[in-house]
Amino acid sequence: MRFDVITLFPNLFAPHLSEGVTRRAFESGQVEVRLWNLRDHTDDPHRRVDDRPYGGGPGMVLLVEPLERALAAVRAARGEAAPLLHFSPTGRRIDQALVQEVASGGGAILLCGRYEGIDQRFLDRHVDVELSLGDFVLSGGELPALALLDAVARLQDGVLGDSRSHAQDSFSQGLLDCPHYSRPEALPGAGDAGTVPAVLMSGNHGQIARWRRERSLALTLRRRPELIAAARAAGRLSPTDESYLATLEQ
Numbered sequence: 001m002r003f004d005v006i007t008l009f010p011n012l013f014a015p016h017l018s019e020g021v022t023r024r025a026f027e028s029g030q031v032e033v034r035l036w037n038l039r040d041h042t043d044d045p046h047r048r049v050d051d052r053p054y055g056g057g058p059g060m061v062l063l064v065e066p067l068e069r070a071l072a073a074v075r076a077a078r079g080e081a082a083p084l085l086h087f088s089p090t091g092r093r094i095d096q097a098l099v100q101e102v103a104s105g106g107g108a109i110l111l112c113g114r115y116e117g118i119d120q121r122f123l124d125r126h127v128d129v130e131l132s133l134g135d136f137v138l139s140g141g142e143l144p145a146l147a148l149l150d151a152v153a154r155l156q157d158g159v160l161g162d163s164r165s166h167a168q169d170s171f172s173q174g175l176l177d178c179p180h181y182s183r184p185e186a187l188p189g190a191g192d193a194g195t196v197p198a199v200l201m202s203g204n205h206g207q208i209a210r211w212r213r214e215r216s217l218a219l220t221l222r223r224r225p226e227l228i229a230a231a232r233a234a235g236r237l238s239p240t241d242e243s244y245l246a247t248l249e250q
Contacts, residue, residue, distance in 0.1 A: 038070050
């Protein structure tokens with residue numbers, strides 16, 4: 001799987017691709033990342049890639065011509081078709097379903113905008129999908145690109161220590177993840193609130209699985225009720241789930 005990243009700040013990527021558990025995906029070549037500096041594709045002696053917007057207003061706009069040269073270079077190097085993904089507040093919000101969709105493909109070209117934006121003519125002619133990290137504005141598309149790369153990398157075989165880990169993640173089944181506990185069994189001076197739930201130390205795997213499911217349902221209902229509605233609409237809730245939710249919704 002290969003990702004080509006068009007950016008004005010390629011140095012932002014190297015530290016993030018070489019640290020943490022997801023580095024295994026990049027070091028092994030399961031996820032290949034190539035960085036393309038947009039300034040390398042301008043014929044301006046000052047390597048200028050932006051100019052003032054027509055109609056006036058604040059900020060600068062990334063120019064079509066350097067972007068098209070960069071894209072042509074990327075496509076020539078890849079030798080095969082790949083979707084062009086652009087990160088923008090106006091795009092589809094990135095969620096786990098989208099991450100899984102991207103992770104099942106052969107990669108993509110990631111366009112990281114900067115400044116006031118990108119000339120709309122380039123977007124209209126070349127961009128396949130616009131993606132957003134959330135309802136807020138960042139300085140550029142690099143952080144959303146890194147977030148997508150990290151999320152995709154951790155889904156690759158062998159990247160996580162336990163292959164079951166990502167199956168239990170928040171959103172993997174449309175719900176938030178349950179709480180997790182480790183040693184010690186009790187925190188000194190914390191009372192009942194500092195004690196690991198007894199069911200987790202019972203050794204009864206059926207009861208543990210049900211406890212985790214119920215905590216996941218309860219947390220999702222409290223913090224993201226729209227996910228419960230979506231799970232219901234998709235038929236992902238069992239009669240036992242619905243019975244438990246009914247006790248919470250009374």
